[in-house]
Amino acid sequence: MSLKIRLARAGSKKRPYYHIVIADARSPRDGRFIEQVGSWNPMLPKDAERVTLKDERIKHWLGEGAQPTDRVLRFLDKAGIANRAERSNPTKALPGKKAQEREAERKQREEDAKEAAAAAAAQAEAPAAAEGEEASA
Numbered sequence: 001m002s003l004k005i006r007l008a009r010a011g012s013k014k015r016p017y018y019h020i021v022i023a024d025a026r027s028p029r030d031g032r033f034i035e036q037v038g039s040w041n042p043m044l045p046k047d048a049e050r051v052t053l054k055d056e057r058i059k060h061w062l063g064e065g066a067q068p069t070d071r072v073l074r075f076l077d078k079a080g081i082a083n084r085a086e087r088s089n090p091t092k093a094l095p096g097k098k099a100q101e102r103e104a105e106r107k108q109r110e111e112d113a114k115e116a117a118a119a120a121a122a123q124a125e126a127p128a129a130a131e132g133e134e135a136s137a
Contacts, residue, residue: 002026003066005058005076007040008033017041020053020072022061037061040075051075 002025009030011017020038027033038053058081062068068076077084095103 003034003061003064005037005061005066005068005072007069007071015043017043020075022066035061038075051079053079053081055079055081 004023004025006021006023007018008021009016009018018040019036020040021033022035022037023033035057037057038051040051042050044050053075062082068082073082073084076082
């Protein structure tokens with residue numbers, strides 16, 4: 001049985017409150033769990049006590065092989081119970097694939113328009129230059 005330390009949602013609509021629970025990985029998010037080991041109230045201000053943890057029980061379950069989810073691991077790292085490796089995602093700020101394709105198409109259209117304008121200007125100058133040569137002859 002693979003165990004997870006994860007969040008189970010409670011609270012009413014648009015007023016979230018989460019319990020930090022130990023549960024089988026196959027059980028539903030808000031369904032059956034083994035033990036409640038903390039809570040998180042995201043509605044409180046950041047300087048208030050938003051997260052409460054039962055340190056001893058969490059250490060016990062980590063020793064039993066329970067894997068915390070990313071959000072819970074952030075809480076445990078802040079409390080000094082577990083270490084969360086820093087992540088780096090340099091491509092996070094880049095636009096999506098479709099947006100990049102649209103940008104490339106837009107640039108291509110602009111280049112084509114510039115080339116067409118340059119060709120039209122060159123074509124307009126060619127007859128004028130030919131007329132100048134005939135006049136001088």
